[in-house]
Amino acid sequence: MSRESAFIDSLRAIATHPAARGLADDAAVLGDLVLTHDMIVEGVHFLPADPPADIAWKLAAVNLSDLAAKGATPLGALIGYGLTGDAAWDAAFAAGLAAALDQFGLPLLGGDTVSLPAGAPRTLGMTAIGRAPPGGAPARSGARAGDGLFVTGTVGDAGLGLAMAQGRLEGPAALGDAYRRPVPLIAAGQALAAQVSAMMDVSDGLLIDAARMADASGLALRVDLDRVPLSPALVAVSGGGRAARIAAATAGDDYQLLFAAAAPPAGLPCPVTRIGAFSAGRGLSLCDAGTPVSLPDRLGYLHD
Amino acid sequence: MSRESAFIDSLRAIATHPAARGLADDAAVLGDLVLTHDMIVEGVHFLPADPPADIAWKLAAVNLSDLAAKGATPLGALIGYGLTGDAAWDAAFAAGLAAALDQFGLPLLGGDTVSLPAGAPRTLGMTAIGRAPPGGAPARSGARAGDGLFVTGTVGDAGLGLAMAQGRLEGPAALGDAYRRPVPLIAAGQALAAQVSAMMDVSDGLLIDAARMADASGLALRVDLDRVPLSPALVAVSGGGRAARIAAATAGDDYQLLFAAAAPPAGLPCPVTRIGAFSAGRGLSLCDAGTPVSLPDRLGYLHD
Numbered sequence: 372m373s374r375e376s377a378f379i380d381s382l383r384a385i386a387t388h389p390a391a392r393g394l395a396d397d398a399a400v401l402g403d404l405v406l407t408h409d410m411i412v413e414g415v416h417f418l419p420a421d422p423p424a425d426i427a428w429k430l431a432a433v434n435l436s437d438l439a440a441k442g443a444t445p446l447g448a449l450i451g452y453g454l455t456g457d458a459a460w461d462a463a464f465a466a467g468l469a470a471a472l473d474q475f476g477l478p479l480l481g482g483d484t485v486s487l488p489a490g491a492p493r494t495l496g497m498t499a500i501g502r503a504p505p506g507g508a509p510a511r512s513g514a515r516a517g518d519g520l521f522v523t524g525t526v527g528d529a530g531l532g533l534a535m536a537q538g539r540l541e542g543p544a545a546l547g548d549a550y551r552r553p554v555p556l557i558a559a560g561q562a563l564a565a566q567v568s569a570m571m572d573v574s575d576g577l578l579i580d581a582a583r584m585a586d587a588s589g590l591a592l593r594v595d596l597d598r599v600p601l602s603p604a605l606v607a608v609s610g611g612g613r614a615a616r617i618a619a620a621t622a623g624d625d626y627q628l629l630f631a632a633a634a635p636p637a638g639l640p641c642p643v644t645r646i647g648a649f650s651a652g653r654g655l656s657l658c659d660a661g662t663p664v665s666l667p668d669r670l671g672y673l674h675d
Numbered sequence: 676m677s678r679e680s681a682f683i684d685s686l687r688a689i690a691t692h693p694a695a696r697g698l699a700d701d702a703a704v705l706g707d708l709v710l711t712h713d714m715i716v717e718g719v720h721f722l723p724a725d726p727p728a729d730i731a732w733k734l735a736a737v738n739l740s741d742l743a744a745k746g747a748t749p750l751g752a753l754i755g756y757g758l759t760g761d762a763a764w765d766a767a768f769a770a771g772l773a774a775a776l777d778q779f780g781l782p783l784l785g786g787d788t789v790s791l792p793a794g795a796p797r798t799l800g801m802t803a804i805g806r807a808p809p810g811g812a813p814a815r816s817g818a819r820a821g822d823g824l825f826v827t828g829t830v831g832d833a834g835l836g837l838a839m840a841q842g843r844l845e846g847p848a849a850l851g852d853a854y855r856r857p858v859p860l861i862a863a864g865q866a867l868a869a870q871v872s873a874m875m876d877v878s879d880g881l882l883i884d885a886a887r888m889a890d891a892s893g894l895a896l897r898v899d900l901d902r903v904p905l906s907p908a909l910v911a912v913s914g915g916g917r918a919a920r921i922a923a924a925t926a927g928d929d930y931q932l933l934f935a936a937a938a939p940p941a942g943l944p945c946p947v948t949r950i951g952a953f954s955a956g957r958g959l960s961l962c963d964a965g966t967p968v969s970l971p972d973r974l975g976y977l978h979d
Contacts, residue, residue, distance in 0.1 A: 386784065
């Protein structure tokens with residue numbers, strides 16, 4: 372067991388309140404409030420050379436994506452900010468944060484600013500608070516046998532964007548933007564909330580997150596690799612073959628919404644694709660054009 | 676201007692929502708919710724050799740003290756935890772957190788766990804959410820000319836406890852406990868909320884925090900040094916002379932409640948002492964047995 376999951380298990384033993392949802396959901400749901408907290412660390416979640424405004428954007432976006440996955444309406448955010456003594460970086464971060472919060476309509480309500488010791492990596496946290504949708508916030512664990520598995524938009528773009536940011540790949544700006552400036556799907560989450568039996572966001576990779584939804588729901592899940600939606604930019608760079616599809620379905624940072632539903636949802640502001648089906652049983656399986664395919668060794672980004 | 680306050684000023688320019696209270700209060704107040712976030716960093720807010728269970732206690736206590744200062748009833752907490760690869764430390768922290776949250780009746784609702792790069796200082800955050808008192812959460816800025824300044828309990832004990840933890844002083848265990856295990860005054864805060872015109876907790880030092888209340892309220896404030904309440908343990912170690920009183924009134928980490936009220940409050944579960952008075956004007960002044968005394972150079976813990 373990894374060091375992260377051992378510690379999370381010990382937290383899970385503490386978090387017995389129903390609002391905690393066993394620490395197995397994107398957010399806590401306390402009455403009509405949805406609450407989430409994410410930390411990002413230099414060298415782990417972002418690159419030291421990433422522009423500060425992009426990091427501010429991403430900090431807000433990843434938190435809002437958790438709210439989107441519960442169909443919530445954002446109410447505000449608190450920030451935790453570690454200063455490293457680089458005033459120009461801090462000023463650029465603050466300007467980027469102002470722009471991102473304005474773009475997302477997310478009021479900054481408070482937080483804490485601390486000085487980090489010399490040499491410490493930048494460490495940032497954000498708590499986002501939202502209002503649950505009228506019918507309640509969908510859980511990860513609600514999928515039913517017979518439901519389809521659906522995903523919004525396209526996946527894999529951010530993974531190629533990361534490779535571009537690391538200098539491992541050249542590609543179109545659209546892929547870089549997907550990595551640097553993910554867009555939380557707040558309106559889609561609100562429209563979906565009453566139409567889904569389970570929902571989460573894709574943060575660590577489509578396959579690993581889909582496997583988590585199936586596990587949490589106590590069901591088996593088949594994913595149809597040939598139906599995984601890819602962007603034209605991704606296909607242009609990596610082709611649309613099986614290897615490219617597996618890479619796209621195991622890259623992280625997509626922040627698309629993944630959901631289980633008995634029927635295709637209506638009234639959405641974005642495209643949705645049916646990519647699989649839940650059934651009685653346990654475990655994830657993969658098909659490509661109707662033919663069973665072995666699961667890759669790595670289903671997504673695994674925290675060490 | 677310090678680097679911390681320059682950055683806070685830039686956040687203040689973003690945080691225009693009334694719930695943010697200009698980032699000049701202990702917590703955000705959004706409708707009937709009170710929200711606070713605090714970060715603590717190894718080498719800055721705690722010593723590397725401090726027991727993990729004490730750090731878990733303190734993380735919860737400092738957040739709850741912010742809720743206490745607004746008279747709020749705690750609803751739950753989210754944690755942000757940076758793993759450093761020391762599983763024994765993490766396990767001891769988790770056990771201490773379980774004990775502290777149980778003691779305080781604070782449900783753990785969620786949060787995030789991340790891996791820190793090798794050598795990074797431990798960095799922890801907590802967000803606490805509470806329900807505002809029925810009459811609303813008192814602000815720091817509500818003091819009125821003619822109000823008295825009051826403080827609960829005694830001050831200065833934690834400052835001596837820190838000196839003991841650093842090996843600079845020998846003293847009784849009660850002082851060490853005040854530093855290691857501060858007790859958030861939730862019940863006192865609830866009882867005070869409807870009786871005060873302004874309230875905050877004493878985190879950076881009595882004089883600096885009192886000066887902040889006066890500034891926020893646009894008033895002058897006189898503090899009577901001879902009335903500052905000292906514990907028998909503190910008096911036994913440092914005497915009760917003027918220097919000891921100034922040291923006690925400028926040490927941090929007390930987590931007592933400081934408030935402005937027209938009359939002494941009733942129905943409190945802890946002692947309260949009147950230590951000064953607000954009047955028209957600006958600025959902090961100090962008296963000792965009726966004689967004006969110069970302000971010390973340092974009013975409390977100043978963030979760099």
